[in-house]
Amino acid sequence: MEPVIETRNVCRYFGEDETRVAALDHVSVQIERGEFTAVIGPSGSGKTTLLHLIGGLDNPSSGEVFLSGTNIAEMSGTELSDFRRDHIGFIFQAYNLIPVLSAEENIEYIMLLQGVPANKRHERVREMLNLVGLEGLGDRRPAHLSGGQQQRVAVARAMASNPDIILADEPTANLDSATGVALLDIMRQLNEELEMTFVFSTHAQKIMDRARRLVYLEDGKVERDESK
Amino acid sequence: MLFKLAFRNIFRQRRRSLLTGLSMTGGFVLCTFSFSITQGSYGNAIEFFTLDHTGHIQIHWEDYEQRPKIYKTIADRDAVESILEKSDEVKAYAPRVFAPALAYAGNQTSPVSVIGIDAELEPTTSRIKQKVRSGEYFNEALTRNGFAKAMIGAGVANRLNIGLGDEIVLISQGADGSIANDIFEVVALVGTKDSYDRSSVYLPLVAAQEFISVGDQVHEYAMLVDHANSSEVIAASLQLQLDGVTPGATVSPWQVVEEAFYKSMQADLQGNYFAMAIIVFLVCIGVLNTVLMSVLERTKEFGVLRAIGSRPAQVFKLIFVETMLMATLSIALGYLLLIPLLTFLTQVGFVLPEPMEMGGVPFLHLKGGVNALVLTAPALIIYAFAALVTILPGIRAVSITPKTAMSSH
Ligand SMILES: Nc1ncnc2c1ncn2[C@@H]1O[C@H](COP(=O)(O)OP(=O)(O)OP(=O)(O)O)[C@@H](O)[C@H]1O
Ligand SMILES: [Mg+2]
Numbered sequence: 001m002e003p004v005i006e007t008r009n010v011c012r013y014f015g016e017d018e019t020r021v022a023a024l025d026h027v028s029v030q031i032e033r034g035e036f037t038a039v040i041g042p043s044g045s046g047k048t049t050l051l052h053l054i055g056g057l058d059n060p061s062s063g064e065v066f067l068s069g070t071n072i073a074e075m076s077g078t079e080l081s082d083f084r085r086d087h088i089g090f091i092f093q094a095y096n097l098i099p100v101l102s103a104e105e106n107i108e109y110i111m112l113l114q115g116v117p118a119n120k121r122h123e124r125v126r127e128m129l130n131l132v133g134l135e136g137l138g139d140r141r142p143a144h145l146s147g148g149q150q151q152r153v154a155v156a157r158a159m160a161s162n163p164d165i166i167l168a169d170e171p172t173a174n175l176d177s178a179t180g181v182a183l184l185d186i187m188r189q190l191n192e193e194l195e196m197t198f199v200f201s202t203h204a205q206k207i208m209d210r211a212r213r214l215v216y217l218e219d220g221k222v223e224r225d226e227s228k
Numbered sequence: 229m230l231f232k233l234a235f236r237n238i239f240r241q242r243r244r245s246l247l248t249g250l251s252m253t254g255g256f257v258l259c260t261f262s263f264s265i266t267q268g269s270y271g272n273a274i275e276f277f278t279l280d281h282t283g284h285i286q287i288h289w290e291d292y293e294q295r296p297k298i299y300k301t302i303a304d305r306d307a308v309e310s311i312l313e314k315s316d317e318v319k320a321y322a323p324r325v326f327a328p329a330l331a332y333a334g335n336q337t338s339p340v341s342v343i344g345i346d347a348e349l350e351p352t353t354s355r356i357k358q359k360v361r362s363g364e365y366f367n368e369a370l371t372r373n374g375f376a377k378a379m380i381g382a383g384v385a386n387r388l389n390i391g392l393g394d395e396i397v398l399i400s401q402g403a404d405g406s407i408a409n410d411i412f413e414v415v416a417l418v419g420t421k422d423s424y425d426r427s428s429v430y431l432p433l434v435a436a437q438e439f440i441s442v443g444d445q446v447h448e449y450a451m452l453v454d455h456a457n458s459s460e461v462i463a464a465s466l467q468l469q470l471d472g473v474t475p476g477a478t479v480s481p482w483q484v485v486e487e488a489f490y491k492s493m494q495a496d497l498q499g500n501y502f503a504m505a506i507i508v509f510l511v512c513i514g515v516l517n518t519v520l521m522s523v524l525e526r527t528k529e530f531g532v533l534r535a536i537g538s539r540p541a542q543v544f545k546l547i548f549v550e551t552m553l554m555a556t557l558s559i560a561l562g563y564l565l566l567i568p569l570l571t572f573l574t575q576v577g578f579v580l581p582e583p584m585e586m587g588g589v590p591f592l593h594l595k596g597g598v599n600a601l602v603l604t605a606p607a608l609i610i611y612a613f614a615a616l617v618t619i620l621p622g623i624r625a626v627s628i629t630p631k632t633a634m635s636s637h
Pocket of ligand 1: 014022023041043047
């Protein structure tokens with residue numbers, strides 16, 4: 001089966017000439033369906049840059065990125081937007097829910113973009129809230145939810161569009177350790193029960209302990225890549 | 229959901245949105261108000277002279293309207309009248325003849341203009357009957373002394389020093405070149421020293437036709453139509469019909485008959501539009517500022533929307549809908565405020581401390597006018613400018629990269 005995501009010899013440079021930094025240096029990774037992978041490494045090692053590239057948010061300086069078999073270099077801006085909408089879920093470090101929308105509406109919004117009919121949307125919103133254990137809190141605005149609850153809404157939002165993969169850049173960095181671990185348990189459960197593919201980055205030992213594959217970056221290079 | 233989102237976004241910065249909204253409401257109300265006043269006063273002016281003497285539309289022979297000559301009479305009256313009778317738009321019409329003349333009474337003389345009018349039809353088309361100050365509105369019958377009846381303007385009465393029952397001698401030239409010369413008896417005084425017809429002598433149509441030897445032909449048909457606003461269109465359609473049966477008859481709407489007035493009115497209205505555009509422009513700078521600020525504040529949010537798969541056009545649309553929604557709310561509030569304001573303006577109006585003159589027509593009372601244009605044009609202008617104003621912030625929002633969403637602060 002073809003990998004969900006594949007990078008081939010990807011480099012990403014920032015700056016010009018002398019000040020040029022190689023955030024990623026000839027990185028080739030394949031993410032298979034159903035993986036639960038942590039991208040780890042010291043600060044500045046290129047984790048965020050890698051997640052940007054495999055999420056179709058940024059283009060490589062050289063090398064190729066294949067999303068579900070399609071080279072993103074061949075996609076137009078709108079195609080890439082639509083691709084992200086239909087195939088990739090995002091969870092952000094700072095939750096990034098739309099503050100004026102309730103939890104339910106935040107989850108619903110992405111399905112609206114996809115053109116899912118209203119009754120299906122509402123049904124799926126309820127389903128998603130149950131999955132992340134937020135029954136009954138759907139009508140609250142983000143400001144009235146704790147950080148952990150907000151991040152669970154973000155997980156539900158990412159799941160709602162039924163993507164091929166969910167990318168999360170330091171999803172637990174803004175949470176205390178117990179809440180972070182609880183969030184990871186939910187993600188892992190979704191991975192095991194629904195075979196949702198997750199790729200996340202983290203600094204925290206307790207979080208990477210829960211991953212089944214570790215991609216270790218250093219100075220933009222893959223230093224180690226081990227599956228448990 | 230888009231509307232819900234837009235609506236809530238507007239109410240996020242309550243105070244700022246309120247200020248911006250109120251400035252839009254203010255601009256809108258101001259525009260409509262001044263628009264209503266100009267439309268109202270011009271409406272009054274137009275109504276004044278169309279009902280006083282010009283009618284809404286006139287028919288003449290060839291270029292009589294520009295270069296009047298006694299012999300330029302309308303050839304086929306029956307053809308013209310049958311078309312006027314048949315028309316659904318023409319409410320009333322009246323035939324007229326005109327001639328310059330010299331008037332004598334006692335040892336006084338004065339140049340006058342003789343106007344021959346159909347005693348029956350003329351009151352259906354102009355306010356001639358209401359303008360009779362003293363004496364009685366005339367008819368074709370001769371007076372007890374055997375003279376044809378005449379009604380004279382205030383200026384004529386004054387200069388010749390004559391009144392009711394006095395004789396007036398008119399001398400002119402007939403259409404055939406002969407000398408026209410006859411005695412008439414004054415049966416009514418018409419208008420005031422400011423009236424358009426202060427130097428006129430009205431004669432019954434047949435008497436006037438005989439006096440200037442034009443047979444039963446006339447120089448002019450003046451008419452009123454049901455929809456004065458469509459005078460130009462109706463005139464064009466009448467012209468077409470007349471061209472088929474009596475080529476040479478020329479139809480002119482009041483805009484042509486009162487060309488000087490019409491042009492000065494157009495120029496004035498243009499100035500008015502320009503002033504409105506400036507008001508709206510100033511308001512829109514405020515709106516631009518608000519929208520731009522709200523976009524910059526939400527940079528990250530737009531990044532998130534883009535990251536999770538909103539197309540650039542959808543982000544643009546959100547901002548567009550937000551601005552339009554704000555404009556709509558402001559305009560709705562504006563209409564609420566305008567209800568009492570326009571009611572006052574059209575029903576009561578202002579009394580002017582000094583009479584104002586518009587195209588030669590004096591006004592003592594300033595009233596507003598309300599029509600479809602007054603009620604829609606300012607709102608459309610606000611919408612158009614608001615749409616224009618979203619372009620810049622819209623482009624700004626669209627150019628926010630989805631990567632922004634990932635940054636942690
Ligand atoms: N937009 C940018 N402009 C210039 N340099 C950049 C940019 N983004 C990243 N970099 C550089 O690329 C390198 C990798 O950055 P990246 O953010 O991917 O690291 P990271 O592993 O996510 O670090 P952290 O753990 O602190 O989040 C760093 O040296 C960083 O300074
Ligand atoms: Mg990072």
